[in-house]
Amino acid sequence: MSVLILTGATVTFRSLIDQVTSKEFITDISKAGISKLFIQYGNESANKSQIYFESSIKKSGLLYENTDGIYNSKSGSLQILAFPFSSDISGEYIEQVDIVVSHAGTGSIIDVLKLDKPLIVVVNESLMDNHQVDVANEFKKLNYCTISTCSGLSNEVARIFKEEAKFDKFESCSSSVMQSVIYNEVKLAH
Amino acid sequence: MNSETKLVLKVAIGLLPFFVLAIRLLSILPILNADATVGFSEILPKDCKGSNVMVLLGSGGHTGEMIRILENVDLNEFSRTWVTSSGDSKSILKCKTYEEDHLSGSIYSASFLSLHRARSVGEPITSSIKNTLLSFYYTFQAVYTLPNLPSVLLLNGPGTSVPLAYILFGLRFLGLANTRIIYIESLARVNSLSLSGKLLLPISDRFIVQWEQLSMQYKRAEYYGILL
Numbered sequence A: 001m002s003v004l005i006l007t008g009a010t011v012t013f014r015s016l017i018d019q020v021t022s023k024e025f026i027t028d029i030s031k032a033g034i035s036k037l038f039i040q041y042g043n044e045s046a047n048k049s050q051i052y053f054e055s056s057i058k059k060s061g062l063l064y065e066n067t068d069g070i071y072n073s074k075s076g077s078l079q080i081l082a083f084p085f086s087s088d089i090s091g092e093y094i095e096q097v098d099i100v101v102s103h104a105g106t107g108s109i110i111d112v113l114k115l116d117k118p119l120i121v122v123v124n125e126s127l128m129d130n131h132q133v134d135v136a137n138e139f140k141k142l143n144y145c146t147i148s149t150c151s152g153l154s155n156e157v158a159r160i161f162k163e164e165a166k167f168d169k170f171e172s173c174s175s176s177v178m179q180s181v182i183y184n185e186v187k188l189a190h
Numbered sequence B: 001m002n003s004e005t006k007l008v009l010k011v012a013i014g015l016l017p018f019f020v021l022a023i024r025l026l027s028i029l030p031i032l033n034a035d036a037t038v039g040f041s042e043i044l045p046k047d048c049k050g051s052n053v054m055v056l057l058g059s060g061g062h063t064g065e066m067i068r069i070l071e072n073v074d075l076n077e078f079s080r081t082w083v084t085s086s087g088d089s090k091s092i093l094k095c096k097t098y099e100e101d102h103l104s105g106s107i108y109s110a111s112f113l114s115l116h117r118a119r120s121v122g123e124p125i126t127s128s129i130k131n132t133l134l135s136f137y138y139t140f141q142a143v144y145t146l147p148n149l150p151s152v153l154l155l156n157g158p159g160t161s162v163p164l165a166y167i168l169f170g171l172r173f174l175g176l177a178n179t180r181i182i183y184i185e186s187l188a189r190v191n192s193l194s195l196s197g198k199l200l201l202p203i204s205d206r207f208i209v210q211w212e213q214l215s216m217q218y219k220r221a222e223y224y225g226i227l228l
Helices: A014-020 A023-032 A045-059 A106-114 A132-141 A153-163 A177-189 B003-028 B030-037 B060-070 B089-102 B128-144 B161-173 B195-200 B212-217
Strands: A002-006 A036-040 A064-067 A070-075 A078-083 A099-103 A119-122 A146-148 B052-056 B079-085 B110-115 B152-155 B180-184 B206-209 B221-223
Touching: A014 A036, A014 A045, A014 A099, A023 A070, A023 A078, A023 A153, A045 A070, A099 A106, A099 A153, A106 A119, A106 A132, A106 B060, A119 A132, A119 A153, A132 A146, A146 A153, A177 B152, A177 B180, A177 B206, B003 B161, B052 B060, B060 B089, B060 B180, B079 B089, B089 B110, B110 B128, B128 B161, B152 B161, B161 B180, B161 B195, B180 B195, B212 B221
Parallel strands: A002 A036, A002 A099, A036 A078, A099 A119, A119 A146, B052 B079, B052 B152, B079 B110, B152 B180, B180 B206, B206 B221
Antiparallel strands: A064 A070, A070 A078
């Protein structure tokens, strides 16, 4: 069973990285039966995300191999693979895993919901002007996902895994709406 | 003609330009023509093919939403102008990937416009008024270099939306452009509009939100569900 962690590509969610590289988290999810952990750690300019991730994984005392920003590590039966970002995150990762933990960015949330994967949203409270909380709460109300704090994350992962939590299927609008709005406005501009 | 009549005539002639400007503004302000603005067209008329559609990519989250919205849209029949902030290499990369994936067969061209930022990272905010004026100036400069102005401007709310939309609206006011503005509020705005949304509500021809509770608060806000 595998879990994917999405920490955001433009602004790295540092406390989430701290949490998912911590000894307790790794031990807890191993115990819960997770065998693979994928971590997307971010792509801030000047390698800031990578430097942060490397210091975090060092702190947890894990041995790792680093090839061009791809980190491989192992803790007991748990395999860990970390990468900065992917231009095809849906096909390469989301589709392949059983549970996704994501920051509350709208793009990431929608990518996960479209592939109908169990989703745990962690809200980054350090972001200013935080409308991410609103959107995460709204999706939770619609039973599309669940919300967790950083510290409660391993419990939530174990719970979702054990209960095989059933979420409702996400529905977006008819895909042709924007097309016909654009056609109409181009026509009116003529 | 006595002096009083002359005075009245002078005042009337003096005020005339302002009346004309006010009437022009009232005639083009979308907010006053609300009934006429919520149409759909399934088919694009032949003579509209090759029209220019301008898309603004703001930064991180805004760009991510815009690209996902455009996954459901076919822009092959239009020429495209992608607008990014200078230095935002991630957004440029995203729209180039989008062009390759979806528009490599289009017979119309794609162009890229970079908007100079009024304030570089790390520079203190000395005067927000100065920065606003500067960003209007830089945006105007960039728009001025365009060979032809867009038929449609597609925005989803980064701060750079505001000068770009107002400049194109100003050009329409003067009869120099026909640009129609489509504004899509970010999915992250559930209960209230963003500042860009509030500022652009009066001049947007289409104003689309992605949460029903938000559409209830504004008569002109259209809601069709989540567009991403």
